[in-house]
Amino acid sequence: MAIAVNLYYTGRGGNARKFAQEMVSSGTVEQIRAEAGNLRYEYFFPMDDPETVLLIDAWDDQASLDAHHASPMMETIARLREKYDLHMRVERYRSDEEGVPTQDTQFIRP
Numbered sequence: 640m641a642i643a644v645n646l647y648y649t650g651r652g653g654n655a656r657k658f659a660q661e662m663v664s665s666g667t668v669e670q671i672r673a674e675a676g677n678l679r680y681e682y683f684f685p686m687d688d689p690e691t692v693l694l695i696d697a698w699d700d701q702a703s704l705d706a707h708h709a710s711p712m713m714e715t716i717a718r719l720r721e722k723y724d725l726h727m728r729v730e731r732y733r734s735d736e737e738g739v740p741t742q743d744t745q746f747i748r749p
Contacts, residue, residue: 641678641734642704643697646727654723655692656684661723667715674710676703 648655659682662668671680679697698704707713720727739747 640736641697641699642701643679643695643732643734644704645730645732646694646696647691647729648694648720648725648727649688649691650723650725651690653689655690655725658719658723658725659692659694661719662716665715667712667719671707671712674703674707674712676700676706 648658650658662682668680671677676699677697678699679695681695683693683695685691685693698707
């Protein structure tokens with residue numbers, strides 16, 4: 640069962656975006672994406688909140704996420720969070736093994 644974690648990073652003076660930019664430019668994002676079990680690691684910017692960045696972080700299972708949390712990447716992430724004085728809000732989701740219900744497919748344009 641896949642696990643998706645939405646992390647909302649919030650700061651001041653554009654720091655959340657600077658954090659995301661440094662995560663990408665330093666190669667940390669690519670290293671995380673290459674970890675076993677990583678399904679997605681992408682940043683998004685809410686249109687109505689310039690001080691927040693959303694990270695969608697998805698993993699095959701809890702064991703993959705636990706391995707990521709034990710990796711050296713977490714030290715880098717923690718250091719950058721401190722550097723940019725970011726605060727976080729977290730939402731966690733598990734995949735729906737049945738997929739999209741038939742009655743919902745009428746609302747999806749492929």
